[in-house]
Structure formats: C-alpha cells, structure tokens
Amino acid sequence: MHHIDKDVTVIGGGVVGTSILRELSFYDLDTMLVEKHHDVCEGASKANSGIVHTGFDAPLNSVEAFCLEKSRVLWPKLVEKLKIPFLSCGAVMVATSEEEKELILAKYIPNAIANGVEVEWIEKDELFSYNPSLTDRAIGGLLIPGEGICDPFWTTRAHAEIAVLNGAEIKLGSGVSNIESSSDDDYFIITLDNGEKFSTKYIVNAAGLWADEIANLIGDYSFNLKPRKGQFILTEEVIEISQIILPVPTEKSKGLLVSPVVFGGFLLGPTAEDQEDKWDRDTTINGIRDIAHECSRLIPNVTDMDSIRQFAGLRAVCSTNDYVIRPSEVNQRMIHAAGIRSTGISASPGIAKLVVEQFAKIGVTMPPKEVIVEELPELLQQEKPGEIVCLCRSITKGEIENAFNRPFASFTLDGVKRRTGAMLGECQGNCCIPSIIEMINKAKPTKQEIYKGLQSSIVLKRGKK
Incomplete structure (x- = not known):
C-alpha cells in the first residue's frame, strides 16, 4: 500500500x-x-487597494456575496488575533450628477439592503465635512460605514x-x-x-x-481565467479625505478610487485593462495618465501630485x-x-x-485539534530595537532582524519589505537597501541570490576575470 x-x-x-x-x-x-x-x-x-469590502455591491445570491457576508462577521476577530494594521474609515460612493444619484438610490441601496449591509445616503455638506478635497461637482454620496483598509x-x-x-x-x-x-x-x-x-x-x-x-x-x-490589469499610483502628498472615495461603478470595473493607505500616503487607481499575458504587470504612461485623469473627476488636485511609486496587479476574471x-x-x-x-x-x-x-x-472526516494557535506572536521581541535602518518609515535594525526569526521567514528584499514596512517610504529603498542586503547575508549567508522576483536579483556579483 x-x-x-x-x-x-x-x-x-x-x-x-x-x-x-x-x-x-x-x-x-x-x-x-x-x-x-x-x-x-x-x-x-x-x-491591490487593500480595501476590506463589505460586499454592499456584490451580485445578489452569488458565491462572492455569500463569502463576503461570512467574512464581515470574521474580520474584527481576525484584525485582533492577527494584529492586522487596519483603518475602520468607511467608504463613500460619490455622486457628481443627478443621474449618478438616481443610480445609487435605485440600484446600490436596494442591493446593499438585500446583502445585509448598512448604507445611507448623505448630503453634500456632510460629505464635504469628512472629505474637503472632493470636487465641487459632488452632490452627495452613499456612505458605507463598514468598509475599511488593511495591510x-x-x-x-x-x-x-x-x-x-x-x-x-x-x-x-x-x-x-x-x-x-x-x-x-x-x-x-x-x-x-x-x-x-x-x-x-x-x-x-x-x-x-x-x-x-x-x-x-x-x-x-x-x-x-483572463488577466485584468489594474495600475495604481501611490502618493505621499496630502489629500484631505478621511474615507475611501469611490466612483459610481461601470459594468467593467468598480472604477478608479482614492483611498488612504494603512502604512502612509494615498492610493489612486486601479485601471481595468483586459489582456492575455498573465505575467505582464508593467505600468504604462497611458495607464498612469488615465488614473490621474479619472481620479481628478473626484479629487481635482491629484493631477499635480508627485508619485513615490506606480505599480500594477492582475486580477482573475472568470468565465x-x-x-x-x-x-x-x-x-x-x-x-x-x-x-x-x-x-x-x-x-x-x-x-x-x-x-x-x-x-x-464530500465526506472528509475533519476532527478539530485539541490545542490550536489563533493569535500571532508579537512582532518585535528585542528589548533594544537598535539603530534606524529605514529612515522614511523609522524601521529599526531589531525589526528587520525579527523578520528573519518569524514562524515563517523570508530572506528576500520584498519579503523584508512586506514584513517590516522598510523600503515603502518616499525613497523606496534607495537609502536602506544596501544595509538590508548586508543584514540578509548575515542572517542567511548561504543564500546566493537576493530575490526580487522569479528570474531576477537586484544585486549581481561580479566574477573574477
């Protein structure tokens, strides 16, 4: 056997x-x-946008709506037990015309109620009290208080x-x-x-x-499955919003939003570009221009803002x-x-x-374990965090060393970035990458490459002539 x-x-x-x-x-x-x-x-x-959606706009009776309904109950405990950085800021779908307001009232409010999600229409004054940077064309919006942002x-x-x-x-x-x-x-x-x-x-x-x-x-x-590219812009300039700013969606996309980010700055995007290549995550000049143009319909001054990073992700569109x-x-x-x-x-x-x-x-017997771990251990164990390595995000040597000693560690630059927040600031790692590479080599000296993707490394050793 x-x-x-x-x-x-x-x-x-x-x-x-x-x-x-x-x-x-x-x-x-x-x-x-x-x-x-x-x-x-x-x-x-x-x-992605990092938004934790309520499912207010999910198609009725879909598997997606069912999973989102289950998840709404589970998220608060997850945030607590896994210590997930989370902003419970709410979202607002902004109407800039009477036609958009009618669509919200006729479609999105009934859909949200049917999905069991709390929403309410708010008038212009209340909308601007939360989000002063909005366009003067805004006439009100659909408040979805249960939406939030995670890391x-x-x-x-x-x-x-x-x-x-x-x-x-x-x-x-x-x-x-x-x-x-x-x-x-x-x-x-x-x-x-x-x-x-x-x-x-x-x-x-x-x-x-x-x-x-x-x-x-x-x-x-x-x-x-077909890939749909979504390009994003990340800026650290000040945008006076306290909520996720959503447009009224189209058939193809939820639209281009403007949102706070849990680790600082604001995110603009994403585009919705259907393509065939499942590996193509390149940003494009036209894509970045489209983001600025579309987002300026809701936040007029975004076209003048400096970006610290642009990136793209691919979402799976299912037949x-x-x-x-x-x-x-x-x-x-x-x-x-x-x-x-x-x-x-x-x-x-x-x-x-x-x-x-x-x-x-399908009849699988699944006895629960008698003892389980549900809570994530504290991230920083060192009593002395040590010198600051990433100046933009004030990430210390101790925090980076701790990333190498997690229950599930990574010895790559992207792995360190995602576990500590280093390299996510204004300089995007230009100042701290050499120090982090040195720390990676000390933590795992047998590692030959410091991966930054499937087939690339950010540093190449020059061989002897």
Whole structure:
C-alpha cells in the first residue's frame, strides 16, 4: 500500500491560499501549501487597494456575496488575533450628477439592503465635512460605514504564520508542473517544477490567475481565467479625505478610487485593462495618465501630485462571472477556490470557511485539534530595537532582524519589505537597501541570490576575470 505524504495540499500562496491553509491547520490533518514564487503574497495579493469590502455591491445570491457576508462577521476577530494594521474609515460612493444619484438610490441601496449591509445616503455638506478635497461637482454620496483598509502583506503573511505554528508546511519556489491520479483514484501525485514528487489525498486549487491551468492538469476545463490589469499610483502628498472615495461603478470595473493607505500616503487607481499575458504587470504612461485623469473627476488636485511609486496587479476574471468554490466535476478530491477577482482579501476568511464546508460535503472526516494557535506572536521581541535602518518609515535594525526569526521567514528584499514596512517610504529603498542586503547575508549567508522576483536579483556579483 502506498504511503500518502499529505492529507491536503493547497496550491497557491496568495491571501486566499494562506487563509485556507490557516483554517485547515485547526484540524487534525497533515497539510502543506506549495507556491511557485519565493515568498507568499507575490500575485494579486500584493498589488491591490487593500480595501476590506463589505460586499454592499456584490451580485445578489452569488458565491462572492455569500463569502463576503461570512467574512464581515470574521474580520474584527481576525484584525485582533492577527494584529492586522487596519483603518475602520468607511467608504463613500460619490455622486457628481443627478443621474449618478438616481443610480445609487435605485440600484446600490436596494442591493446593499438585500446583502445585509448598512448604507445611507448623505448630503453634500456632510460629505464635504469628512472629505474637503472632493470636487465641487459632488452632490452627495452613499456612505458605507463598514468598509475599511488593511495591510494586505501583513494579512497574507499572518495567515501563513498561524498555519505554520499549527503544524502546516509551506514550500516556496515550488510550482506545480503535473498532477496525476493514483490507479485506484484514492490520491493525487503532484510533480513540482524541480522534479520532486509527492502524494496527497486532496488538493485545494487556490492558484490565482493560474487556477484554470491547475484544473486543466486533471482534465477539468469547466472555467477559464483572463488577466485584468489594474495600475495604481501611490502618493505621499496630502489629500484631505478621511474615507475611501469611490466612483459610481461601470459594468467593467468598480472604477478608479482614492483611498488612504494603512502604512502612509494615498492610493489612486486601479485601471481595468483586459489582456492575455498573465505575467505582464508593467505600468504604462497611458495607464498612469488615465488614473490621474479619472481620479481628478473626484479629487481635482491629484493631477499635480508627485508619485513615490506606480505599480500594477492582475486580477482573475472568470468565465463564470463568479467565484468557483466547489469540488471539481472531474475529481472531487480537488476543491477549487478560483475566480476571485476584486474582493479576494475581503472575502478570504469566508472563502476559507466555505472550502472547509466543501470537504465536509464530500465526506472528509475533519476532527478539530485539541490545542490550536489563533493569535500571532508579537512582532518585535528585542528589548533594544537598535539603530534606524529605514529612515522614511523609522524601521529599526531589531525589526528587520525579527523578520528573519518569524514562524515563517523570508530572506528576500520584498519579503523584508512586506514584513517590516522598510523600503515603502518616499525613497523606496534607495537609502536602506544596501544595509538590508548586508543584514540578509548575515542572517542567511548561504543564500546566493537576493530575490526580487522569479528570474531576477537586484544585486549581481561580479566574477573574477
């Protein structure tokens, strides 16, 4: 009889995959997550608005709306237990014409009420009392007090750390190249890009943009995913807003918003550009111009603001127009968690709960562990934080060293950035990168490359002539 290596393998280390792994780690199962990049949070989870949506505008009776409803109840405890940086600021959908006001009253308020989300129309005076920088064309807006902003890096990493503390395993730099079913159909054999093979009873397909390709490996062609690029601008200039500023959406996109950021500054975007290339996350001159132009409809002075960074993410647009969270029709031992387009961070706690329910539906026995870790350990353990390494964000040597000693550590520049906030400030790492590289080399001197992506390193050693 074949020895089966794992009970459940989660494919994909984004916020959805790590949230599922955290939830599974509370049960008496041997679980593992595989991720093709050299850290978690490398896909859509790192390039987004960081907004925790209520689901007020989610399509009625959709799987997305169901997961967002579940998540609204779960988020307050998550913020507390995982110590997630979070701003409970609320959002406002701004109407700049009577037509937009009528659309809000006729469509979005009834939709929100049907989804169980508290909203209210506020008049111009109240709107401007919260957000003085708004355009004079604003006539009022839909207040959604339950919306907030989180740190998406922290959220994803914290899920992974809790899972590891509960005994889960995470394999990085481990893309999946092949999946076979055993002769008796009792388990899968997964082959990784490096040729390594292992067996697993069940798979959770949370591979983001590549979830359709993972499904294809077992002959499941029930959905496909197309990338939609969203470009963003980050500015540290002052914008007098205290809420997330939303436009009235179009059919294609929720529109370009202006939002505070938990670690400082303001975010403008995203664009919505359909494309074929799942790797193309380049920013473009036209994209950046479009952001400034569209956002200036709501905040007029953004066109004159300096940006400290531009970036782009790709969201997965699914052929089903909804989340795909169910057992595969080809082999129910694979549970899909796919097609998560714009609300992945917001819905991730609910998605994880729903995935566990799918296991129960296919008859998997899941006894809970007697003792579990639910709370993230304190981030900074050192009594003496040491000198400041990142001047822009006042990040100390102790905080960076602590990142190397987390339950789930990373020895890459991006990994340090996402765990500490270093390199996120005005200079974008120009002043602190050399010191951080030196610290990485001391912490893990056998590491040959300091990764900043799949096929690149920021520093190349010059060989002897």
